[in-house]
Amino acid sequence: MAVYTHVPAEDIDVFLARYDAGRLVSAKGIAEGVENSNYLLETTGSTDQGDGQRFILTLYEKRVDEADLPFFMDLLDHLSVRGCRVPRFIPDREGHRLQHLAGRPACLIEFLTGISVTEPTAAQAQAAGMALGDLHKAAQGFLLERPNRLDKRGWHRLAARCGKDLDQIEAGLAQRVSDELNWLDAHWPEDLPQSVIHADLFPDNVLMLGEQVTGLIDFYFSCTDIRAYDLAVTHSAWCFSNDGKTFFGDRAAALGMGYDQAHGLTPAERAAFPILCRGAALRFLLTRAYDWINTPADALVTRKDPLAYRRRLDFYAGANAAELLGA
Ligand SMILES: Nc1ncnc2c1ncn2[C@@H]1O[C@H](COP(=O)(O)OP(=O)(O)OP(=O)(O)O)[C@@H](O)[C@H]1O
Numbered sequence: 001m002a003v004y005t006h007v008p009a010e011d012i013d014v015f016l017a018r019y020d021a022g023r024l025v026s027a028k029g030i031a032e033g034v035e036n037s038n039y040l041l042e043t044t045g046s047t048d049q050g051d052g053q054r055f056i057l058t059l060y061e062k063r064v065d066e067a068d069l070p071f072f073m074d075l076l077d078h079l080s081v082r083g084c085r086v087p088r089f090i091p092d093r094e095g096h097r098l099q100h101l102a103g104r105p106a107c108l109i110e111f112l113t114g115i116s117v118t119e120p121t122a123a124q125a126q127a128a129g130m131a132l133g134d135l136h137k138a139a140q141g142f143l144l145e146r147p148n149r150l151d152k153r154g155w156h157r158l159a160a161r162c163g164k165d166l167d168q169i170e171a172g173l174a175q176r177v178s179d180e181l182n183w184l185d186a187h188w189p190e191d192l193p194q195s196v197i198h199a200d201l202f203p204d205n206v207l208m209l210g211e212q213v214t215g216l217i218d219f220y221f222s223c224t225d226i227r228a229y230d231l232a233v234t235h236s237a238w239c240f241s242n243d244g245k246t247f248f249g250d251r252a253a254a255l256g257m258g259y260d261q262a263h264g265l266t267p268a269e270r271a272a273f274p275i276l277c278r279g280a281a282l283r284f285l286l287t288r289a290y291d292w293i294n295t296p297a298d299a300l301v302t303r304k305d306p307l308a309y310r311r312r313l314d315f316y317a318g319a320n321a322a323e324l325l326g327a
């Protein structure tokens with residue numbers, strides 16, 4: 001589930017009155033997601049904003065810093081103007097995109113159609129690769145910057161906060177993480193091109209109709225970092241079974257092909273790709289491990305399995321760029 005903050009329908013109706021979005025017809029809490037509270041709103045509205053008369057209402061909970069919201073808002077406007085299917089933040093009649101509701105920062109957001117796939121096909125992975133390449137092209141010229149709090153230094157901080165509790169998840173995991181951090185410190189590429197990246201392009205953040213991408217959502221980790229690292233994150237999320245036990249080479253080759261069609265990797269990015277994938281695997285291993293350790297087992301939020309990413313890490317540690325991206 002992801003409705004941490006319950007808002008009475010009457011309050012949503014009052015909130016909506018600030019916008020040219022019509023009156024509330026229904027408000028349903030959205031179960032998916034773990035970070036924020038999301039509602040799907042239907043309105044009577046006559047408006048040229050949003051897709052039909054549906055909107056997303058997001059209340060920001062723990063990990064999103066209110067001070068970062070202008071970066072996300074301006075980024076989505078920039079990408080949208082350049083043809084990317086991303087949800088814009090909707091301004092109220094006075095031009096304000098950021099509001100407060102039930103004591104939380106809250107925004108009304110464009111609704112995009114589509115569903116997120118759970119078992120992507122190679123053709124869907126190719127479409128996701130193209131959409132990521134298009135995003136990187138469209139991001140050129142976006143001048144705002146946001147540091148990646150989950151960069152290598154952030155991984156060290158997270159590992160320190162998890163400490164020996166990592167061994168409660170799996171015997172030897174604390175040492176494994178420490179060894180990997182040392183290896184990445186010695187090998188992480190420092191001179192690859194940087195840009196704004198999505199940084200969390202999992203299948204649940206890509207809306208699709210069949211093999212067409214209809215929307216990229218959940219930009220709340222977007223930041224400035226190594227551009228090819230974004231492809232590594234996407235690779236880690238799209239090219240394995242959920243438990244990380246099976247690598248799907250056909251999806252990986254298709255993802256790489258799609259990215260090449262839209263943007264492409266330089267030889268240096270390609271050579272560094274296995275290292276970037278190790279970093280991506282460690283990043284999700286650590287955030288999942290931190291949540292695992294700090295979320296009670298009986299909490300309403302389903303904890304994601306950190307070991308699914310330890311297995312990916314093992315795989316990446318033995319792989320070369322040709323295996324990961326197709327010849
Ligand atoms: N603009 C949108 N258009 C259509 N559906 C959306 C939109 N934004 C969010 N959703 C729906 O809400 C769900 C949760 O959104 P989102 O992924 O942003 O939540 P979150 O709490 O940030 O979760 P997480 O970070 O765990 O992915 C999505 O899976 C999707 O079903």
Ligand SMILES: N[C@@H](CCO)C(=O)O
Pocket residue numbers: 200202284287288304
């Ligand atoms: N995509 C992340 C969760 C939130 O970003 C994961 O699967 O661990």
